[in-house]
Amino acid sequence: MDSATETAPSAVQPKTFWQNKILRYALLGLGIGIGLGALFLAIRPLFGPTEWHGMVIQSNQPVTNFTLTSSDGEPVSLIDFRGKVVMLYFGYTFCPDVCPATMIELSDAMETLGEQSEDVQVVMITLDPERDTPEVMRNYVAHFNESFMGLTGTPEELIAVTAPMGIFYERHEGSSASGYLIDHTATVAVLDKEGKLRLVYPFGITGAEMAADLKYLVRE
Amino acid sequence: MSRRWLAALFCILGITACQTNRAPIAVSEAWGPEVPAVAQNGIFYLQIRNHSQEDDRLLAVESPGCTAAELHETYENEHGLMGMRYLADGLSVPAGETVTLDVGGFHIMCLGKTAEFRAGEHIPLSLTFAAAGELTVEAVIH
Ligand SMILES: [Cu+2]
Numbered sequence: 001m002d003s004a005t006e007t008a009p010s011a012v013q014p015k016t017f018w019q020n021k022i023l024r025y026a027l028l029g030l031g032i033g034i035g036l037g038a039l040f041l042a043i044r045p046l047f048g049p050t051e052w053h054g055m056v057i058q059s060n061q062p063v064t065n066f067t068l069t070s071s072d073g074e075p076v077s078l079i080d081f082r083g084k085v086v087m088l089y090f091g092y093t094f095c096p097d098v099c100p101a102t103m104i105e106l107s108d109a110m111e112t113l114g115e116q117s118e119d120v121q122v123v124m125i126t127l128d129p130e131r132d133t134p135e136v137m138r139n140y141v142a143h144f145n146e147s148f149m150g151l152t153g154t155p156e157e158l159i160a161v162t163a164p165m166g167i168f169y170e171r172h173e174g175s176s177a178s179g180y181l182i183d184h185t186a187t188v189a190v191l192d193k194e195g196k197l198r199l200v201y202p203f204g205i206t207g208a209e210m211a212a213d214l215k216y217l218v219r220e
Numbered sequence: 221m222s223r224r225w226l227a228a229l230f231c232i233l234g235i236t237a238c239q240t241n242r243a244p245i246a247v248s249e250a251w252g253p254e255v256p257a258v259a260q261n262g263i264f265y266l267q268i269r270n271h272s273q274e275d276d277r278l279l280a281v282e283s284p285g286c287t288a289a290e291l292h293e294t295y296e297n298e299h300g301l302m303g304m305r306y307l308a309d310g311l312s313v314p315a316g317e318t319v320t321l322d323v324g325g326f327h328i329m330c331l332g333k334t335a336e337f338r339a340g341e342h343i344p345l346s347l348t349f350a351a352a353g354e355l356t357v358e359a360v361i362h
Pocket of ligand 1: 096097292293304305327328329
């Protein structure tokens with residue numbers, strides 16, 4: 001009985017309230033605004049970060065497939081990694097400065113990602129097949145992360161792989177103690193799950209910066 | 221965190237030592253990163269402070285942990301390729317200035333490492349300066 005007497009007058013008030021056009025539109029606008037805001041927040045991660053940390057590349061096609069030699073001596077092709085985000089780094093184990101520093105950052109990125117790192121494959125490709133045998137590559141990359149893969153190839157195979165990706169390198173003589181050294185593009189290339197080149201990181205990128213981008217790429 | 225504290229401690233020790241001894245050259249924060257056992261080479265980084273009124277020059281480095289140790293500089297050439305070169309004339313340390321050897325710049329390349337570059341190891345380094353003569357420090361691997 002009580003509820004009936006209470007609803008009666010209040011049923012009248014909303015009617016007059018809804019008859020106020022300005023208020024009605026204002027409320028409608030507010031509702032739509034909140035709805036859109038919530039929708040935007042929900043789908044926000046699908047659009048990627050507001051700012052990527054590397055150079056953003058627009059690719060329509062996957063990177064041309066290549067086959068190199070794995071650290072077990074078996075052939076490995078780029079398409080074998082389809083479905084994973086692939087990070088390619090070209091270097092050589094004789095280099096003690098730039099290459100290990102980059103490998104440490106890549107290892108940090110994997111640690112930051114935690115479980116999501118299972119959808120990322122880091123691949124180091126040697127530019128010095130003369131010194132870097134499959135066995136050397138295996139032991140070298142494993143030091144940084146057990147999941148990392150090290151690939152080798154013949155000089156001809158390596159040129160065919162690197163040139164289309166904008167990776168260049170040249171040998172030059174060092175001292176008598178060091179022997180030859182290799183100048184090389186020290187960037188990290190990031191391929192999405194479809195094998196398309198998406199990001200290129202310069203030397204000096206941190207693991208945290210890479211991990212921030214990878215979080216979006218693994219969800220695509 | 222502990223690495224930063226250690227660095228701060230070394231810094232304080234370095235300054236105190238130089239103020240009491242009035243050593244013209246102070247070398248501090250000598251360290252090297254861990255290196256995979258399979259890698260042929262290691263690397264050292266450090267800081268050199270010239271407290272004197274005279275320009276000096278680091279000419280050579282030796283270490284019992286390396287077959288040969290060389291002063292190197294990492295560079296990026298006009299085509300964006302990164303590499304390193306041997307500093308045949310040594311490294312200039314101007315009067316009153318601090319020269320830092322760090323990742324991606326100047327470094328001491330440990331060619332044919334014989335020591336283990338594992339966290340916690342200490343590797344002695346002997347630095348020869350044109351004016352200040354020979355100085356020995358220990359690089360900490362971390
Ligand atoms: Cu070097």
